[in-house]
Amino acid sequence: MIEVESLSLHRAGLPVLADVSLRLPNGGVTAIIGPNGAGKSTLLHCLAGLIAPQSGRVRVEGVDIHRVREAERALLLSLLTQNPGAVPRLSVRDLVGFGRWPHHRGRPGPTDHALVEAALERFDLLPLAGREVEALSGGQRQRVFVAMAFAQATPWMLLDEPLSALDPKFARDIMERLRDVATAGPGVVLVLHDLSVAARYADRCICMKQGKILAAGAWQSTVTSDLLTRLYDTPMRLAEVDGQPVVLSA
Amino acid sequence: MRAERRLGALAALLVLSVGFYLLWNLRAPFGFILGLRAERLVALVLVGAASGAATMVFQTLIGNRLLTPGIVGFDALYVFLQTLLVMLLGGAGLAQLPSPLLFLGETACLMGAALALFGLLLRRGAGDLIRLVLTGVILGVLLRGLAGFAQRLLEPSEFAVVQQASVASFNAVDGTLLPFAAVALLLALAGALWLAPALDLAALGRIPARTLGLGHDRLVMQGLALVAALVAVSTALVGPMAFLGLLAASLAQQLVTSHRHVLLIPAAAVLGAAILVLGQFVFERLLGLQSALAIVVEFAGGLVFLALVLKRRPR
Incomplete structure (x- = not known):
């Protein structure tokens, strides 16, 4: 399990993460979504122990991730950064x-x-x-x-925008494989910009805006058209095409 | 296995060069001439190997295949030290100093300065290596300026002493220093090989390496300490050679088609030694020249540097 308690981080006087708390049970695919500058990648890097918060703490499988050495941390989670x-x-x-x-x-x-x-x-x-x-x-x-x-x-795989610059075929291929991985083994947490992909593959979501969590939970019960509209400050609609969930921007 | 075979071929080239250098036109008295040649040969091999290996490790840690340890001001500090010693002791006074004492003092001074610089700039983590490099460049310019100013105050004869010491030379290597240098360089090379698997991972970059469990900041400090030892000992032995390491490391990258430092470090060391031994053989035995090797190697290294800069794809 990943437990985040009151995580806060400021840069140049501005809050990047503001009192973020959440709990992620093991397994499944969790998508972190939100507009640009919402703090999604920063949260992921805090979960990975690469960015130390000014307050709060992150525990992965009961271990405070910011108090252990790299060697021990790398046995608990893997991180794929953008454009490695x-x-x-x-x-x-x-x-x-x-x-x-x-x-x-x-x-x-x-x-x-x-x-x-x-x-x-x-x-x-x-x-x-x-x-x-x-x-x-x-x-x-x-x-x-x-x-x-x-x-x-590791018990957890964290991925920061793994689909950026990929065409739909490769994006689908990666997501299918991650879905398979998460079904049988580690929990997968990933930052996603493509909401239709998130809707199709994520079990859970963390919706972030201005450094805060607007909503979090099981995708099916949490994400609504109204929530997405508030999250992105633009009209958005959850729909279904050929039995697959899609997110439309009006 | 192809990379291993290529490393073997490079080692064979070095052995061949050593054979040519020692045995070409060998006449009586054999023992005496072989002794003289062997002394210079050991210096050539040690300096070449140290320069090649140090540059390979340095480039991986800094994440840039164009830089050499000389960029952080080693050469400038060495010339500044020579100038300072001549100013304080005079040319004759400097010559009277016991050479092991001078060698150890210069080595300690160069290593101390490098470690102080690395420690000061990297104590908050090795995330800002470019700041280290830029500070080294600026310090190098400052030291060169100070040395240039001090040299203008010297007598012509003393100025000549500094000038001679400022260019690497294998013609007057002090044989009594070689055992010290050999032990120090072999230990540093063994250390570099011990770090080789970690360097493979570090080549991915700081953040990917850290996420894979590498103590990257600690590795950078250990690696830079080894680089400081390798460069300090070889500079104190024969003088500064800024581009030899670049030449050897670039050739090693091209010839040994591998990312593995357990092959790349020995390849750069062997190539550095082979370049110097072959070069000295050609200049000394075939062309009858005595002192042009360092200048020609530096010239060729400079050309390689330019070629690498021009060939580099913009990112």
């Missing part, structure tokens, strides 16, 4: 293998190799395993980074 960079000549297998670093600290064993192969297989990366990450398309590359986060085998 690759290293020249780094192969897909090597990059996914980096996901095992928190477990082997640079000296991988047979279990680590086996789990890397399993992650490659799970994300259909075996045919690309020997190729350089830099030579892949944006969608393939994003799949590799998600596989790396998966190989980390």
